Amino acid sequence: MLEDKRKFIAVIGGGQPTSKEAKLAEKVGRELARSGAILVCGGLSGVMEAACKGASAEGGMTIGILPGENRRLANPHVQIPIATGIGYARNAAVVKSAQAVIAVGGSYGTLTEIGYALQTGIPVIGLNTWTISRNAKQDKSIIPAESAAEAVAIALELAVD
Amino acid sequence: MLEDKRKFIAVIGGGQPTSKEAKLAEKVGRELARSGAILVCGGLSGVMEAACKGASAEGGMTIGILPGENRRLANPHVQIPIATGIGYARNAAVVKSAQAVIAVGGSYGTLTEIGYALQTGIPVIGLNTWTISRNAKQDKSIIPAESAAEAVAIALELAVD
Amino acid sequence: MLEDKRKFIAVIGGGQPTSKEAKLAEKVGRELARSGAILVCGGLSGVMEAACKGASAEGGMTIGILPGENRRLANPHVQIPIATGIGYARNAAVVKSAQAVIAVGGSYGTLTEIGYALQTGIPVIGLNTWTISRNAKQDKSIIPAESAAEAVAIALELAVD
Amino acid sequence: MLEDKRKFIAVIGGGQPTSKEAKLAEKVGRELARSGAILVCGGLSGVMEAACKGASAEGGMTIGILPGENRRLANPHVQIPIATGIGYARNAAVVKSAQAVIAVGGSYGTLTEIGYALQTGIPVIGLNTWTISRNAKQDKSIIPAESAAEAVAIALELAVD
Numbered sequence: 001m002l003e004d005k006r007k008f009i010a011v012i013g014g015g016q017p018t019s020k021e022a023k024l025a026e027k028v029g030r031e032l033a034r035s036g037a038i039l040v041c042g043g044l045s046g047v048m049e050a051a052c053k054g055a056s057a058e059g060g061m062t063i064g065i066l067p068g069e070n071r072r073l074a075n076p077h078v079q080i081p082i083a084t085g086i087g088y089a090r091n092a093a094v095v096k097s098a099q100a101v102i103a104v105g106g107s108y109g110t111l112t113e114i115g116y117a118l119q120t121g122i123p124v125i126g127l128n129t130w131t132i133s134r135n136a137k138q139d140k141s142i143i144p145a146e147s148a149a150e151a152v153a154i155a156l157e158l159a160v161d
Numbered sequence: 162m163l164e165d166k167r168k169f170i171a172v173i174g175g176g177q178p179t180s181k182e183a184k185l186a187e188k189v190g191r192e193l194a195r196s197g198a199i200l201v202c203g204g205l206s207g208v209m210e211a212a213c214k215g216a217s218a219e220g221g222m223t224i225g226i227l228p229g230e231n232r233r234l235a236n237p238h239v240q241i242p243i244a245t246g247i248g249y250a251r252n253a254a255v256v257k258s259a260q261a262v263i264a265v266g267g268s269y270g271t272l273t274e275i276g277y278a279l280q281t282g283i284p285v286i287g288l289n290t291w292t293i294s295r296n297a298k299q300d301k302s303i304i305p306a307e308s309a310a311e312a313v314a315i316a317l318e319l320a321v322d
Numbered sequence: 323m324l325e326d327k328r329k330f331i332a333v334i335g336g337g338q339p340t341s342k343e344a345k346l347a348e349k350v351g352r353e354l355a356r357s358g359a360i361l362v363c364g365g366l367s368g369v370m371e372a373a374c375k376g377a378s379a380e381g382g383m384t385i386g387i388l389p390g391e392n393r394r395l396a397n398p399h400v401q402i403p404i405a406t407g408i409g410y411a412r413n414a415a416v417v418k419s420a421q422a423v424i425a426v427g428g429s430y431g432t433l434t435e436i437g438y439a440l441q442t443g444i445p446v447i448g449l450n451t452w453t454i455s456r457n458a459k460q461d462k463s464i465i466p467a468e469s470a471a472e473a474v475a476i477a478l479e480l481a482v483d
Numbered sequence: 484m485l486e487d488k489r490k491f492i493a494v495i496g497g498g499q500p501t502s503k504e505a506k507l508a509e510k511v512g513r514e515l516a517r518s519g520a521i522l523v524c525g526g527l528s529g530v531m532e533a534a535c536k537g538a539s540a541e542g543g544m545t546i547g548i549l550p551g552e553n554r555r556l557a558n559p560h561v562q563i564p565i566a567t568g569i570g571y572a573r574n575a576a577v578v579k580s581a582q583a584v585i586a587v588g589g590s591y592g593t594l595t596e597i598g599y600a601l602q603t604g605i606p607v608i609g610l611n612t613w614t615i616s617r618n619a620k621q622d623k624s625i626i627p628a629e630s631a632a633e634a635v636a637i638a639l640e641l642a643v644d
Binding site: 008038063065069071072080081082083084085086089090092093096097120161 | 491521546548552554555563564565566567568569572573575576579580603644
Binding site: 230245246247248249250 | 552567568569570571572
């Protein structure tokens with residue numbers, strides 16, 4: 001399989017990021033492509049589009065797992081659009097199709113993706129994203145990174161088989 | 162529609178709760194049934210089973226939206242088993258089929274359900290569940306309750322149409 | 323479980339039936355309710371609404387497993403709306419939540435439901451619905467019925483556990 | 484988008500084909516790759532694996548949209564595994580992610596995929612697959628082909644945007 005050689009890394013985040021978050025996502029996309037990784041995302045706008053734009057600019061491959069059933073609604077930087085037609089239930093598929101996940105900023109949809117990844121044992125690296133706690137104790141499963149380059153380095157290192 | 166008169170309230174939580182959480186879930190189920198509400202849950206064990214047991218004991222109606230495709234795998238207190246066959250992508254369906262959600266304790270699956278509910282504008286009431294923060298600021302959307310009775314009262318009051 | 327005593331029977335068919343098909347679906351709904359069966363359907367208009375109307379008129383219980391995420395879009399005769407949000411992938415859930423399936427007329431969506439039911443070993447009874455063949459030989463798995471009463475009688479007799 | 488230049492064509496069929504069907508599927512895969520098309524399939528064994536094997540042998544790209552949540556359960560010739568985790572509800576995603584569909588032989592699962600494709604207006608070309616009829620009249624929407632090469636030629640010609 002291709003993925004024996006190339007890692008599949010998901011980039012997750014909201015459709016309406018701050019401009020700082022969008023720039024961060026684009027850098028993550030660039031770094032992933034430079035590392036030879038394949039970018040998996042939800043295929044829509046915001047963080048997803050910025051990451052795909054960055055990856056495409058570096059010649060990387062981009063996969064967009066869409067909520068709708070129209071493959072043409074993928075952002076213009078998605079090369080492989082998957083039209084699931086299952087709505088936001090597709091959030092599970094986005095992370096499970098990856099070997100590690102990088103969360104940039106984040107909305108409630110991102111929170112569902114983080115939950116699905118952690119449930120399945122897929123590492124989550126966070127850039128300015130959610131922190132989660134239970135019984136006044138922070139759950140440290142979301143690994144914080146300080147920069148796009150660091151996030152990508154950690155994701156590639158921790159990527160599960 | 163039936164639901165014009167009776168509220169549909171989801172109870173979410175992990176398959177392996179503490180005994181304290183299981184008792185809390187059972188009380189929530191009892192209170193919901195006494196209030197005439199219909200209980201929606203994921204149909205499996207742990208918090209889901211305890212809540213269904215409580216509701217059934219009071220003559221309430223219980224709906225279990227299962228991940229698998231075998232309706233007989235519902236816990237014995239589910240009266241209406243829905244066999245989705247879509248795995249944990251069914252978490253979205255559990256909360257979207259309800260007018261308010263009560264989270265008891267909680268695993269990563271519960272976190273996905275909280276995310277889906279908040280994304281859709283469905284109120285979430287928490288009993289010893291996750292707290293979530295962004296940028297070192299707690300997101301107050303999860304409404305804390307001190308007891309099963311209080312959680313049910315808030316859920317019924319805030320239930321969306 | 324309730325279903326140990328009451329059978330769950332799905333009625334499937336298109337959103338734009340002929341008036342003859344709509345009348346047939348309503349009769350099927352009536353007969354199911356009279357027999358104490360619970361009606362499962364896709365929750366929308368056409369055959370689904372006619373069947374729910376018939377069942378409701380006889381005091382029967384009706385479950386609508388909706389493609390969308392808004393439970394209020396169920397037809398007015400659905401008592402238990404399930405908002406899956408997974409689009410027409412919910413067709414699998416409609417039949418898998420039932421113990422037998424009655425197909426009335428039918429569109430391409432109905433064809434997917436017939437395929438899912440047969441794949442899972444759930445009996446399909448047909449009223450003026452699809453016939454399917456391979457290698458010029460008809461697949462006899464869809465059991466033809468001549469009337470609503472006959473369809474319901476066969477469905478109840480063949481209902482799987 | 485990549486797909487402005489390269490067509491995405493789905494090959495569907497059962498997990499337990501006859502040896503004749505498996506050879507046919509492999510030829511379809513070869514022809515698709517030679518034509519520069521990207522192969523979309525369900526990612527498992529039988530017709531899916533044979534088609535991927537053929538496409539891979541010619542240097543083509545292969546996408547496997549899996550029912551399970553473990554991407555490593557794709558057949559060894561899948562280059563891009565998508566782990567949906569939604570079971571056979573993924574059949575809708577397989578055909579909706581393609582611009583035309585080639586059905587080789589076929590089981591009941593294939594029947595659901597044909598139904599989803601026709602419902603969405605995606606052309607279906609058949610090689611020894613189902614024929615479907617209503618009111619004793621054959622539905623001609625499934626376009627018969629006599630050979631793998633002919634099936635691929637028709638699929639590429641009719642591929643929707």
